[in-house]
Amino acid sequence: MLKDPAAAADVMLFSLCRTLLITDRYTGCSGTTVRAVDMPCDTSKEDTGRGRAFDELTAARNKLSMEWAALASAGEQFVALRKLGKRDKERLMTYCTMLTLDMGIRGRNDISDRLVAELKVDFAGYWRPTDSNYFSRLKKDQLLAQFGPVLGPQWLKDHQDTTKKTIIGSLAQRFCDAKPRDDKQDDAITEWVPPQF
Secondary structure, eight states: TTOOOOHHHHHHOOOOOOOHOOTEEEEEEESOOOOOOOOOOOTTOOOOOOOOOHHHHHHHTTOOOOGGSSSHHHHHHHHHTTOHHHHHHHHHHHHHHHHHHHHHHSSSSSHEEEHHHHHOOOHHHOOOOOOTTTTGOOOOOOOOOOHHHHHHHHHHHHTOOOOOOHHHHHHHHHHHOOOOOSSHHHHHHOOOOTTTO
């Protein structure tokens, strides 16, 4: 094995694929003792599973070369996986790695933070705050504290004595309908994400 890095890489890839992509993953062996866990991407509000990121994940999953997985034995599957081209193996490895990422909120894990920075993740392009996924989950004082600096002192003054519902309506109008413009405040709105991102 030490003399064949390609074989080593294929064994690891096969192990990940058997564990993460094949429904009957607990039957048969994968060739290593490596265990991978598919990290769930859901919340107690059950509001994940739709949107641009999930559409891209579905598209990536549909591009994976999975013909090898239909073969009868793990040995046959392994041989067939080894015969895949470089690009097909890269897609499988990327997808499996993505399934296992444990990212969490910014500041929790230095590795995750550095990975996000290196990948230059455009969170605002994938997620926008709405009433149901963000605004309604915060208290009135939290909304004012978080969005006052973004929307300016006049907005803060106008909403200081209003209800939470009115504040949420104002935020939904500004954030959900925001389109990129030349105005710096509009840029701040279209690019805003929670600091935990």
